[in-house]
Amino acid sequence: MTPDEFRAAGRDLVDWIADYVEGVEQHRVTPAVVPGEVRSWLPAQPPTDVESWAAVRADVDHVILPGIAHWQHPSFFAYFPSNTTYPSILGELLTAGLGVQGMSWVTSPACTELETLMLDWMAQLLDLPERFASTSATGGGVIHGSASEATLCAILAARWRASGGRVNADGDTSRLVAYATSQAHSSIEKGLRIAGIGTDRIRLVPHDVELAMRPDALDALMAADRAAGLVPCIVVTTHGTTSSMAFDPTAAVAPIAAAHGAWLHADAAMSGVAALAPEQRWVNDGLDAADSYCTNPHKWMGVNFDCDLFWTADRVALLGALSILPEYLRSTAAEAGAVIDYRDWQVPLGRRFRSLKLWFTLRLEGVAAIQAMIRRHIELTQDLAALVAADERFEIVAPHPLNLLCLRLRAGDEATDALVEAANATGTALFTRTVLDGRSVLRASIGARATEARHVETAWRLLQSLAD
Amino acid sequence: MTPDEFRAAGRDLVDWIADYVEGVEQHRVTPAVVPGEVRSWLPAQPPTDVESWAAVRADVDHVILPGIAHWQHPSFFAYFPSNTTYPSILGELLTAGLGVQGMSWVTSPACTELETLMLDWMAQLLDLPERFASTSATGGGVIHGSASEATLCAILAARWRASGGRVNADGDTSRLVAYATSQAHSSIEKGLRIAGIGTDRIRLVPHDVELAMRPDALDALMAADRAAGLVPCIVVTTHGTTSSMAFDPTAAVAPIAAAHGAWLHADAAMSGVAALAPEQRWVNDGLDAADSYCTNPHKWMGVNFDCDLFWTADRVALLGALSILPEYLRSTAAEAGAVIDYRDWQVPLGRRFRSLKLWFTLRLEGVAAIQAMIRRHIELTQDLAALVAADERFEIVAPHPLNLLCLRLRAGDEATDALVEAANATGTALFTRTVLDGRSVLRASIGARATEARHVETAWRLLQSLAD
Numbered sequence: 001m002t003p004d005e006f007r008a009a010g011r012d013l014v015d016w017i018a019d020y021v022e023g024v025e026q027h028r029v030t031p032a033v034v035p036g037e038v039r040s041w042l043p044a045q046p047p048t049d050v051e052s053w054a055a056v057r058a059d060v061d062h063v064i065l066p067g068i069a070h071w072q073h074p075s076f077f078a079y080f081p082s083n084t085t086y087p088s089i090l091g092e093l094l095t096a097g098l099g100v101q102g103m104s105w106v107t108s109p110a111c112t113e114l115e116t117l118m119l120d121w122m123a124q125l126l127d128l129p130e131r132f133a134s135t136s137a138t139g140g141g142v143i144h145g146s147a148s149e150a151t152l153c154a155i156l157a158a159r160w161r162a163s164g165g166r167v168n169a170d171g172d173t174s175r176l177v178a179y180a181t182s183q184a185h186s187s188i189e190k191g192l193r194i195a196g197i198g199t200d201r202i203r204l205v206p207h208d209v210e211l212a213m214r215p216d217a218l219d220a221l222m223a224a225d226r227a228a229g230l231v232p233c234i235v236v237t238t239h240g241t242t243s244s245m246a247f248d249p250t251a252a253v254a255p256i257a258a259a260h261g262a263w264l265h266a267d268a269a270m271s272g273v274a275a276l277a278p279e280q281r282w283v284n285d286g287l288d289a290a291d292s293y294c295t296n297p298h299k300w301m302g303v304n305f306d307c308d309l310f311w312t313a314d315r316v317a318l319l320g321a322l323s324i325l326p327e328y329l330r331s332t333a334a335e336a337g338a339v340i341d342y343r344d345w346q347v348p349l350g351r352r353f354r355s356l357k358l359w360f361t362l363r364l365e366g367v368a369a370i371q372a373m374i375r376r377h378i379e380l381t382q383d384l385a386a387l388v389a390a391d392e393r394f395e396i397v398a399p400h401p402l403n404l405l406c407l408r409l410r411a412g413d414e415a416t417d418a419l420v421e422a423a424n425a426t427g428t429a430l431f432t433r434t435v436l437d438g439r440s441v442l443r444a445s446i447g448a449r450a451t452e453a454r455h456v457e458t459a460w461r462l463l464q465s466l467a468d
Numbered sequence: 469m470t471p472d473e474f475r476a477a478g479r480d481l482v483d484w485i486a487d488y489v490e491g492v493e494q495h496r497v498t499p500a501v502v503p504g505e506v507r508s509w510l511p512a513q514p515p516t517d518v519e520s521w522a523a524v525r526a527d528v529d530h531v532i533l534p535g536i537a538h539w540q541h542p543s544f545f546a547y548f549p550s551n552t553t554y555p556s557i558l559g560e561l562l563t564a565g566l567g568v569q570g571m572s573w574v575t576s577p578a579c580t581e582l583e584t585l586m587l588d589w590m591a592q593l594l595d596l597p598e599r600f601a602s603t604s605a606t607g608g609g610v611i612h613g614s615a616s617e618a619t620l621c622a623i624l625a626a627r628w629r630a631s632g633g634r635v636n637a638d639g640d641t642s643r644l645v646a647y648a649t650s651q652a653h654s655s656i657e658k659g660l661r662i663a664g665i666g667t668d669r670i671r672l673v674p675h676d677v678e679l680a681m682r683p684d685a686l687d688a689l690m691a692a693d694r695a696a697g698l699v700p701c702i703v704v705t706t707h708g709t710t711s712s713m714a715f716d717p718t719a720a721v722a723p724i725a726a727a728h729g730a731w732l733h734a735d736a737a738m739s740g741v742a743a744l745a746p747e748q749r750w751v752n753d754g755l756d757a758a759d760s761y762c763t764n765p766h767k768w769m770g771v772n773f774d775c776d777l778f779w780t781a782d783r784v785a786l787l788g789a790l791s792i793l794p795e796y797l798r799s800t801a802a803e804a805g806a807v808i809d810y811r812d813w814q815v816p817l818g819r820r821f822r823s824l825k826l827w828f829t830l831r832l833e834g835v836a837a838i839q840a841m842i843r844r845h846i847e848l849t850q851d852l853a854a855l856v857a858a859d860e861r862f863e864i865v866a867p868h869p870l871n872l873l874c875l876r877l878r879a880g881d882e883a884t885d886a887l888v889e890a891a892n893a894t895g896t897a898l899f900t901r902t903v904l905d906g907r908s909v910l911r912a913s914i915g916a917r918a919t920e921a922r923h924v925e926t927a928w929r930l931l932q933s934l935a936d
Contacts (some may be wrong), residue, residue, distance in 0.1 A: 001832050003486045004556035009832075010482030013558055017478070017565030018471045031577060035806040038581040046589040050834035056827075058887055060562065068568050069579025079575070084567040086474035089482055092564035094528065096772050099535050099552040107547070110535025111497060113506040121514040123842040145613060146816040156662060171666030186794040187817055193792075194815065196625060196664030198639030243795070290726075298818075304564050305818055324661075326654040327711070327903040339502040347662065347815065348614040349655055350766075350773055356532075359524075364469050364477075366518035446659030 009053040016057070017089065021072060024450065028427035029073045031066055038067035050191070069430070074450035075459055080242070080270050084220040085302035087364035090298050091357025102351045105339035106331040112340055113397040115143055115355035122309055122358070125367060126275040126295070129288050133310035142312040142345040143354045147269035148187035149347060150294035150310035151236070153318060155195045157292070158234035158263030160321035161314070168321070169194050173197055176233040177225045179218055181207045181248065182240040185267060197233065210399055211246035211436065213237060215253050222260040232262040239283055240271025243434040243443070244398035245405045252284030258289065266276020268295040269308065274402055276301065277371045283402070300403070300447050301370055303361050307354055319344050377403040377446045380456050384444065393467050397441055405444045406436060409467060415441040422466045479520040479917070484525070485557065489540060492918065496895035497541045505536035508692025537898070542918035543927055548738050549871070549915025553770035555832035559825025560772050560922075570819045573807035574799040576711040583611055583823035590777055590826070593835060594743040594763070597756050600779035602848055609779040610813040611822045615737035616655035617815060618762040618778035619704070622784060623663045625760070626702035626731030628789035637788070641665055644701040645693045647686060649675045649716065651709040653735060665701065671796055678867055679714035679904065681705060683721050690728040695781050700730040705753055711876045711902040711911070712866035718754030726757060736763040737776065742870055744769065745839045751870070767927050768871070768915050769838055771829050775822055845871040845914045848924045852912065861935050865909055873912045874904060876934060881908040882900070890934045897927040
């Protein structure tokens, strides 16, 4: 492809994206395809000749669009918000165009230094404890691809610290124990398994009626494990669980974790960025004694996936767990301790220049616009809650302080399951089914940038009409 | 940012990128900045007001560009190729614009199905064994962010198989042993550590004079470990090592790994895509009995980082190691076994629509153009080798079948170290220093898309002038 062809196709694609984003409502939320159908529309063999942009663009319209779920759709109420903003798209475009590798400071100083600055900016905007700032004694932050990866790194740091660093050599995880509630994200269990802490040594800490961790129960479990000769390694609290947006009491958990010698990681992947609105800063309560914390601008802040922010107050343990230095990666700057090499803060070696999209979003979209969006979503959720509460066929089954509402039909599990299925089958809205304390639940997550009151009202009328 | 502002800024940025790529040669290869300098050019506090695209663009020119190493520079001979093509940049732009999540088939069928098709296309183009195809009994492929992550997944699958699946519950890795040479990439050791196979149980298999694994030595190590009651878990061979592009004899290693019950992973991150040129298909020799294999289009094929391709012949073990299914991720299609849920093929849950950039590159750049680029780089490397061989001050220290040349000054380690440092300090070219068998070496990796004969010749004259 020549530079001029790129200029022409690029301009066309920019327009295509603006048309797509502005017109996304015209699509079904989910595609009407069966397994294998998209593939059947494409050639089984790779092309032997160069094709035109027009041909590729036509396939984007006729093969890709009919095959995707539209996460930017204003009636997308499923899973979690994964919204995007125009500045973030520009940031991704620049990342691709520069094509630099940020594995070490020396492989692109601006990539490392902008990222460190963005983490410090975000720590200020979220009002996080000073101990997470890059300027603190042993703290600092990094962009991960996902909270799953951030959690895994927290686990590895915890494992390193609990073993006095010996785990790198002996691989001995046999006495380590981890703690979280049944409401913690599946990535916690997955990360623990990966790190050699199998499900036999993951304690599901009992929760209270609001699905939040019970500190007394945690204390009892940790004491029993220590009495049995085991080593508490990590406690993971969640600030906004996936199923119901429950908040574990990190402030009350922290002294217990500390007393038993365990790392405390607070997972606020879905909800932590709500603290961009000062009145919502309670979502991050209790972090003063946490060892690490993560939240995802790629969920509810309009920064494209992938952008998880991870902070730790103990980078010594993190680096102890993850750094490895072959000859071909040595640099004078790194050996002088003057710089951060982010490859040692993550599992992979390579890394993209992801801070650009965060920088672009904060400057070109602006914090005020993001705050307004977050506030609108919270308000829409509370409005929906009022509607649901007024219909005696439905019940709300969990607290809903932010933008997730969990509801069910009083008629029972089967009726609720059927409701989710019927609503999603219309293609006009998308919800997620979950199970809370053994009961089927419909989750309505309100977080797409384009979602307005009329979309929520239409979705509610749909649920009402299907409830009979 | 309004849609119209996005259209205008997007068009401007597309032109900016074309100007950057075409004019990259005017920059120093590496920036002349000291630690902290880039950050000092930026405000310590986040912006309180929305800024203009013009202001952000100016900072890209005056803060970012002076702070990056230009990986697309034709005189970038360091590390590994990380080249990009215009179609790949368009692919990334579309990925960002669509903003879909590919964690499950149901969360965007086209994302999953295009990815599976691209892996099948690439398997054909690289002439990989049929057992890796998605249509085979237990094989299939996936896009990972990096070879580090692919390797970790291979290790986890191996660990699962070696333990009969018990490791997920008991976390017991105490008897597992891994095997690779000292030339294997650092991510192998890092991945093993993460999986609870510490350095005490990583055997460095002796290599021959060409730095390739010695099968007889591997056999002896594995037999000794089994005799000691240990369990050989995984052997990692490398097709193109990072330091010197050595090739381990996978064909000879395979029966030994199999006889001792270990998984065999072939890591061709840097060099595997050379097989796009049919005369270079030898780079993937021996895969017929490998359990898994990976190579990186984001290295030498012009697809933007991140794009690692990973294939396995045993997806049962891979899924056994990595799948986890909370209620909120269940789907009818997945439970019927009709679809692939790629979240179970990787560590993170979330995933971008990365196959678009591969699809765009294959269609809009074309295989013939990529083959031509690969052939040109190999030819330039052989031409450089001839020049080096003709200068008695230098010696070539490793085989150089592809696009990496390892050389040193006969004057010794200090002289060679000084040469690398002096050459890089000019900012007109960038090389990497490594150590092979205890001796300092300058690596010249020729793989940028813009590199022509004149760039290699200029770099060689630089080395000659500094050699005195």
